[in-house]
Amino acid sequence: xxKLLAMTAVAALTLSSNVFAQDGEAVYNxxxxxCHSMGVAGAPKAHDAAxxxxxxxxxxxxxxxxxKTGKGAMPPGGMCTDCTDEDYQKAIEFMSK
Numbered sequence: 001x002x003k004l005l006a007m008t009a010v011a012a013l014t015l016s017s018n019v020f021a022q023d024g025e026a027v028y029n030x031x032x033x034x035c036h037s038m039g040v041a042g043a044p045k046a047h048d049a050a051x052x053x054x055x056x057x058x059x060x061x062x063x064x065x066x067x068k069t070g071k072g073a074m075p076p077g078g079m080c081t082d083c084t085d086e087d088y089q090k091a092i093e094f095m096s097k
Contacts, residue, residue: 022083024090031080032091041073044095052096064088 028036028046035043044051055063067088070076077083083091 022087022090024087024092024094027080027083027087027091028094031078031083032095034079035074036095043074046095047097049096056092056096060089060092063092067092 033046035041036046039045039051044055064085067074067078068076068085070078078088080087080091
């Protein structure tokens, strides 16, 4: 019984990051749209491919790092207190298209 319980716990921990990953549009709607819908304080507007192009050229790792540390008026983590790197990537991909 203990062995089964331990294996179940390991499986749950392994799958948890995928199970709880958030959809890019959902992350945008809850945490990004406040600034990125209107370009507040120089934030690139959502779905403005030209504004996102030079940012995407720096690489996704750089963009995610910028979100995590903050930039200008954007606080560290943006407005998402429970986002993973994968969540940030999905939100960036959603906004940049």
